Amino acid sequence: MASTADYKDRQFLAVIGDEDSVTGLLLAGIGHVTDPPDSQKNFLVVDNKTETSAIEAAFESFTEQRKDIGIVLINQHIAEKIRHRIDTYTAAFPTVLEIPSKEHPYDPEKDSVLRRVRRLFGE
Amino acid sequence: MEGLFFNVNNGYTEGIVRGYRNGLLTSANYSNLTQCETIDDLKLQLGPAYGDFLGSLAPNPSTSALAAKTTDKLVSEFRYVRANATGSLGKFMDYVTYGYMIDNVALLITGTLHERDTRELLERCHPLGWFETMPVLCVATNIEELYNSVLIETPLAPYFKGSLSHQDLDELNIEIVRNTLYKNYLEDFYQFVNSHPEMAGTPTAEVMSEILEFEADRRAINITLNSLGTELNKGDRKKLYPSFGKLYPEGTLMLSRADDFEGSRTTRASLMPQGLGGGPSGPGNMAGGSGGHDSRSLEDMFYEKEMQISKNAFTRQFTFAIVYAWVKLREQEIRNITWIAECIAQNQKERIGNYISVF
């Protein structure tokens, strides 16, 4: 189960989203760039030119490699592109949260966690 | 007297620009736009004014795509007029583009500072601020190289000289760099229209002075308000105020001493003749609510005032200022369309009326 070491250093949020979502969330102050030389950003802007592999790589980096991230926010329409990864992601930390974007309102039917909730209660 | 030979050189371009001005959306057009249910409806309504430019948009385009296409129309018209402009009108139009150029250079400085591939930034640059040598700036790998290329390759060199060193670009917040450049630009432009032999003493100088003075005042007030409570101290803030305009010098001196919103408000109240003195009780009131019935923000009022001045510019004859005024009117139109599109796309119809209709 979740031992203290699992989450006590997790003080940042990360985001994978379209430009507007990322801009807004950065304005809120979640943006963080780690110290050089190994500068790492905790956000990824996805546009229609972004490769799915780049999204997967960012997702992996935020959820597995980095130990300082507590919540990963991802636009639902981007989550759709890597749905298999999100469906199979079951760790408690970091939490992966699907959020709406300006052009794609939130759809509870697609949310991995909510689908799990529904399955559990057989709804 | 100045009208005697104006049409020899500039009659055609003036005619074109006045034609463009007649093509601007009217309040009847806007009221149709606000009735739209989808972006596609909106696109259809914009057909007569923007037809060719919106044709290539995908069904139900994003608001940013729509904004980009409407800007394309302005850019292509501006380029057409510029291509037909000769002599001092050509020079005047170049001056108009310098403002956009400053934004583009600021973008490239940011990119270079963070060691980004600046070539990718070119498509983010404002097309009106595009200059031929811009790709050359992208070759720069560090800020000193960029600084030197800017000095050599761009018309902005005078705005850097004496105000900003290459170390400054590295150390100062990019907003301070941008506003320093803009201050120098406004002063230069003001000087240009008032001293150029073909413009000094003509309606061009008269109308442009009014417009630029307003712009200078607006920036002084905005900078004051927006820097309250930030790391920008009063001394540095003062350096960003343009040294002309209706507020200069007493008003800016008072602004430079303001510690809070009320302080700057008193200054405005005592000095500004444009009816902007009082302003709403809080800055940036666009979100409504706190402002009661008057949901306009100070920034909204500035835009309204700008539109009023721009509209009045067309009542004058033999003046280059109509080109500047037309560009500003069109920019407001693009902002209006984008705003209406956002309200439709995000289903926030109750705020859709927050645009500024000029005609």
Next chain:
Amino acid sequence: MSGAGDREAVFPTRQSLGLMKSKLKGAETGHSLLKRKSEALTKRFREITRRIDEAKRKMGRVMQVAAFSLAEVSYAVGGDIGYQIQESARQARFRLRTKQENVSGVLLPAFESYQTEGNNDFGLTGLGKGGQQVQRCRETYARAVETLVELASLQTAFVILDEVIKVVNRRDINSELDELDREEFYRLKKVANKKQRDTAAADAELKKKMQAEDKNSRSGGGAAADILAENEDDDVIF
């Protein structure tokens, strides 16, 4: 389920009957305790899932408001500030802290958001134009992120509880317990049954032996092997 290997050796005495009875009682109490724990957790779990549902809906609204405040920024600035913002981000102002909550012995972590003082990467954004809208948008988004953090806490609790309940409430544990219950009864009954069968078998054997003795005079050791097998069987059972 319970293989013959796990089977407890029971000696058929009154004492061991009592022992078995108390064992059964213990198992029943343990079961009901686990059941209560699982019920408490499940209750909490249902509550959390309900709140997740609500919170996700709330998130939809909050994010919409936030997105719209960004539209106001674009209007006031008259352009796109995205790139500038992305490049200006340095130090996170908005951070997380985790605390724990104890639900029936399970530690559920919850996120708490806080804003660090002093570092504002975007204080001067929109200095010449639109700065007020930028600051307003910043606040709106900060509130939206707070909602997201609340939701993330619920979701983490959901994931952890889901796991815990699976362990406590696992179907095979339930059935294991039921199986054990049945087995105890079965064995106790067997003890009684065997006694009856034993006497019956002993009688039958006695008769068989007598018959066999008659037959033995005619056909050698075949029957003797049979008798041996019977004896062996008895040994295995007791």
